Amino acid sequence: MLILRPGCESCDRDLPADSADALICSFECTFCRACAERLHRRCPNCAGDLVRRPIRPPEALARHPASTLRVHRPLA
Ligand SMILES: [Zn+2]
Numbered sequence: 001m002l003i004l005r006p007g008c009e010s011c012d013r014d015l016p017a018d019s020a021d022a023l024i025c026s027f028e029c030t031f032c033r034a035c036a037e038r039l040h041r042r043c044p045n046c047a048g049d050l051v052r053r054p055i056r057p058p059e060a061l062a063r064h065p066a067s068t069l070r071v072h073r074p075l076a
């Protein structure tokens with residue numbers, strides 16, 4: 001199950017669970033669309049593909065809430 005991180009790892013922009021602008025790698029490193037494009041959709045941590053994070057339907061989100069733990073690792 002995805003933990004659904006609450007923000008972009010690079011620019012710290014909010015990426016709520018219902019955002020269509022969140023992209024993730026297989027380890028769930030999480031980036032906003034603008035940062036993902038800048039990175040050519042390749043994760044800077046693991047070199048994996050960044051793909052659009054699926055949106056968890058509201059009923060499921062109520063039972064399995066998104067993570068509130070912010071991960072912010074600004075790129076040099
Ligand atoms: Zn960003």
Ligand SMILES: [Zn+2]
Binds near residue numbers: 025028045046047
């Ligand atoms: Zn990664």
